[in-house]
Amino acid sequence: MKTQRISVVATLLALVPLLALLPLAGIAGGSEPLKEQALEAAPRGDPVPSTCISSEVNPRTSSPRKTTKKRDLRRELFNAIDVGNAKRVSELLKKGVSVNVTNERGMTPLLFLFSMTPYRGSRQARIEITQLLLLHGADPNGLIPPSVNESGAPVLDWAIYASRSTEVVRLFLKHGADPNIQGADALFTAVLIGEKEIVELLIDNGANVNARGRSGQTPLFLVDKLSVAETLVRRGADLNAKNDDGISVLTHLADPYKGCGKLGCIPVNEEIVRYLESKGAR
Numbered sequence: 001m002k003t004q005r006i007s008v009v010a011t012l013l014a015l016v017p018l019l020a021l022l023p024l025a026g027i028a029g030g031s032e033p034l035k036e037q038a039l040e041a042a043p044r045g046d047p048v049p050s051t052c053i054s055s056e057v058n059p060r061t062s063s064p065r066k067t068t069k070k071r072d073l074r075r076e077l078f079n080a081i082d083v084g085n086a087k088r089v090s091e092l093l094k095k096g097v098s099v100n101v102t103n104e105r106g107m108t109p110l111l112f113l114f115s116m117t118p119y120r121g122s123r124q125a126r127i128e129i130t131q132l133l134l135l136h137g138a139d140p141n142g143l144i145p146p147s148v149n150e151s152g153a154p155v156l157d158w159a160i161y162a163s164r165s166t167e168v169v170r171l172f173l174k175h176g177a178d179p180n181i182q183g184a185d186a187l188f189t190a191v192l193i194g195e196k197e198i199v200e201l202l203i204d205n206g207a208n209v210n211a212r213g214r215s216g217q218t219p220l221f222l223v224d225k226l227s228v229a230e231t232l233v234r235r236g237a238d239l240n241a242k243n244d245d246g247i248s249v250l251t252h253l254a255d256p257y258k259g260c261g262k263l264g265c266i267p268v269n270e271e272i273v274r275y276l277e278s279k280g281a282r
Contacts, residue, residue: 084121184211216244
């Protein structure tokens with residue numbers, strides 16, 4: 001029983017930086033009901049009023065008319081992103097609207113694009129807008145500012161969680177995103193949500209399959225999908241890694257009390273446990 005309690009604590013600590021991707025999320029693990037609760041609690045994509053856009057204009061050297069016009073264009077950029085109007089985003093960027101302008105919460109356009117769940121634009125529009133923003137100089141390694149979320153996670157984390165899109169992740173990587181930034185947070189996120197193709201893509205681009213997260217857990221500790229487990233093992237995951245409390249991957253995944261929260265505990269995935277045992281996990 002003592003070992004089980006330690007395992008529960010270790011799981012919760014390991015998930016803290018991942019769950020913090022969604023500021024209002026109250027989830028404790030990777031089961032579908034808990035994920036859906038987090039999605040419902042995510043920031044909504046309401047149109048950004050002009051007062052939400054921080055001004056870069058010096059009032060001593062700029063006329064009120066020019067200041068208002070620039071502020072209106074910035075507001076228009078956020079609104080276009082909100083509804084998935086890629087054509088208008090392109091037009092505004094060509095007019096010189098800064099790709100790094102921020103709203104009152106400190107969100108850049110790239111971060112704002114992935115802060116909305118559900119997204120009001122189409123999946124394709126989100127991909128096109130991602131490409132436009134990155135082409136115009138958006139930082140693919142930007143960190144979420146404290147004014148938005150205390151996790152300080154990379155924007156790439158939110159992009160993975162919100163989009164579940166290999167195309168989006170591929171664009172980030174193409175424009176210089178570091179898959180190991182903040183201790184390979186992106187890989188932990190992809191594993192947590194069970195996106196095998198994104199996991200493969202991140203590892204192909206150098207993500208550390210044995211990176212250590214909070215409490216010393218590796219990505220394999222968070223696996224809840226057999227195909228993802230198989231991918232991690234095939235790509236070199238340590239089958240017998242132990243967390244900071246000395247709990248092994250196999251012991252952790254076989255623990256029926258891990259990740260318990262208000263909605264219950266994460267069920268043991270017997271298929272994964274048997275698979276790891278067949279590969280020599282102890």
